[in-house]
Amino acid sequence: MRSNKINPYDIEPHLAEIYDQTETQFEDVALLRELIGNDRRLKILEPFCGTGRIFIPLAKDGHEIVGMDVARSMIARADTKIKSLSPALREKITLIHADVISSMWPPEFDLVILGGNCFYELATADEQEKCIRKAAQSLVPGGSIFIDNDHMEGGLDEEWRKTGTIQLAMMGICLDGTSVESTREIIWVNSAFRLVKFRRWTKVILPDGKLVEKEFMQQKHPVSAVEIRGWLERTGFNIERVFGDYDRSPYYETCKRAIFWARKPSQPGK
Numbered sequence: 001m002r003s004n005k006i007n008p009y010d011i012e013p014h015l016a017e018i019y020d021q022t023e024t025q026f027e028d029v030a031l032l033r034e035l036i037g038n039d040r041r042l043k044i045l046e047p048f049c050g051t052g053r054i055f056i057p058l059a060k061d062g063h064e065i066v067g068m069d070v071a072r073s074m075i076a077r078a079d080t081k082i083k084s085l086s087p088a089l090r091e092k093i094t095l096i097h098a099d100v101i102s103s104m105w106p107p108e109f110d111l112v113i114l115g116g117n118c119f120y121e122l123a124t125a126d127e128q129e130k131c132i133r134k135a136a137q138s139l140v141p142g143g144s145i146f147i148d149n150d151h152m153e154g155g156l157d158e159e160w161r162k163t164g165t166i167q168l169a170m171m172g173i174c175l176d177g178t179s180v181e182s183t184r185e186i187i188w189v190n191s192a193f194r195l196v197k198f199r200r201w202t203k204v205i206l207p208d209g210k211l212v213e214k215e216f217m218q219q220k221h222p223v224s225a226v227e228i229r230g231w232l233e234r235t236g237f238n239i240e241r242v243f244g245d246y247d248r249s250p251y252y253e254t255c256k257r258a259i260f261w262a263r264k265p266s267q268p269g270k
Contacts, residue, residue, distance in 0.1 A: 003123035006216045012202045013073035014180045018172040020051055020077065027246035028115055028148055029057050034248075035146065035241070035261055036063075042110035045138055047100040047131065048118035052078040052093075055113075056085075059092045066106060068096045101127055105138040112138055115148040123219035124195070129231045136235045142266040145237060151258040152222040156191045160222060163187060169200065177207040184218070196220050225251065225258035237262040 009015045032054070036042060041062045046055045049067030051074050059065045069075050075097050082093050096106075101122070112135040119128045135145050152160075163186045170182040181203045188197035197219045204212040225242070232239055239262045241248075244255025251258060 007071045009071035009073045011214050016073040016077045017174045018180050021172045031246045044111045045109040046113040050074045065093045070099045105134045109138050110143050112145045117149050119149045119223045132231045139264045143264050145262050147260040151225045153224050153253050156194050161189050179205040232262050
């Protein structure tokens with residue numbers, strides 16, 4: 001099992017709907033489409049698939065998709081979206097409810113997508129590197145991996161070391177009128193290993209006025225581009241492109257994002 005035993009989207013299922021309200025960008029999908037090209041149809045695995053923001057457009061392009069996620073509420077919301085698609089499209093998508101850290105990933109994929117800041121759902125660098133190793137095992141020879149995350153180079157940023165500060169994590173109003181607010185407080189920091197623990201609260205006001213409050217702990221390891229490069233190389237991937245944004249600008253340490261496109265060798269040692 002992963003170190004973070006509790007998933008925030010299952011602590012309060014309404015958060016899956018708020019996620020869809022806030023995560024509406026498609027620039028990463030456009031970049032993926034450019035990298036894939038128009039002349040081939042792929043078998044694609046997306047761990048941390050969420051509600052389908054990335055994989056549904058790719059399924060519409062004709063690719064065969066398998067999405068994995070540990071959060072039942074995210075999988076359920078993705079399934080609702082899939083049911084609104086045509087029968088031909090629905091046949092292209094398979095959803096798996098599974099913990100991506102402890103579960104086996106299915107094999108024989110042309111592309112694995114680790115996007116949408118998914119590494120920030122994980123508690124340690126070991127868990128993040130494990131995802132790259134699992135991706136290598138799931139890919140066919142010559143298959144590709146796409147990794148897209150915010151990144152933090154060097155030491156732990158000052159903002160991540162401010163214990164006791166309450167930060168707004170997510171808020172919104174659902175279609176049924178339910179109001180959701182999620183906040184977090186940094187309660188522990190290990191600067192040497194770039195680890196941060198948060199106490200998180202989720203406050204929900206239901207349409208009938210009933211208040212529901214939930215609390216849980218979460219740990220994060222802000223990933224660095226240096227780490228990702230090292231993990232890819234150690235796992236045997238050939239790094240082909242590194243971007244600093246979705247416009248395909250070259251990566252620099254000061255860029256907000258670190259986007260990797262790497263390939264598993266067609267033959268061992270190549």
